[in-house]
Amino acid sequence: MPGAESMPAAMPDAMPDEIRLHTPRLTLDALRGEDAAALYRYRADPAVSRYQGWCPASLDEACRFIERCAAVTPDTPGSWFQRAIRQRDSGELIGDLGLHFVADAPATVELGISLAPAHQRQGLAAEALQAALGWIFEGLHKHRATASVDPRNQPCVTLLAGIGMRREAHFVESLPDGAGWADDVIFAMLEREWRLRHASERHRG
Template structure:
């Protein structure tokens, strides 16, 4: 496995993954402050002040070396516009595993930007870093994310009933995964 890994921009046909920067604040706050976007996330809609702190923390996350290290780059469109964020966290160095996630602005949803961005991170995870397994854990009521996992070739491994008490209700967790050999196949 090639660790430590230092962040560098990743380019696809229609998107680029780049570090978050201060001028992303307005769009990031609009996205993370939207209760509908946050409906299936682990946090409630955030205030602009909270997003200021999130932006400072996430923009400084540039290195993967040990368990819990993560990168959360911005997804940018062809003109450099902010579309959302991706997430890749090392969950075990010994087992060569990571977790993948995404959030998009409403106007960027349903247009293939998340799929292209996730493929960039999966390619990075398996071909550059040398991970063995990448998982995505999500609320199974989030049909768009379930369909994205399936399009990425991730297999459903679990549907854990009433896994956590979140936002005033018991919620389920869906677990999807893809192995290095499945990615290469």
């Protein structure tokens, strides 16, 4: 398996009705009605939802989520543009990736990602996020990408640091978490940091 760093850039393939990104092992495209059962299965899994802001309470709620996603276009201020993460060869839904077009910061995109447990720890989240960052900086010409993570979510902290995002801020007990409060760590990457990272990767060969 190639490491994320040695992977070719994602191939944006703008379809008339949707944005589709390909990586060596994945396709990122729109969620569809028939994805609801798979989406519900992994999103409702406590191991996946523990540090997430949204967990579907029923299959119906997963269906409504997919319907709402269909109405969002890239760059709609304040919206989450949600992409399906599919195995490239089979088309099977194995996760989802959200791009939040921050309403009061139009040059910034916030990222969020979830993978079904059976597909974790294979470098697939890193592969999907690299593709999304390529599109954000080279396709949408944004200035900054961020991600917000609970510092107890070690897999996600390792993931974000591993793809070269900077640990930029740590807010203490800033978010409600059940009856208590959770810390919030912000990771970020600037467009020039993305270019530098990719120039040095190309230089290394």
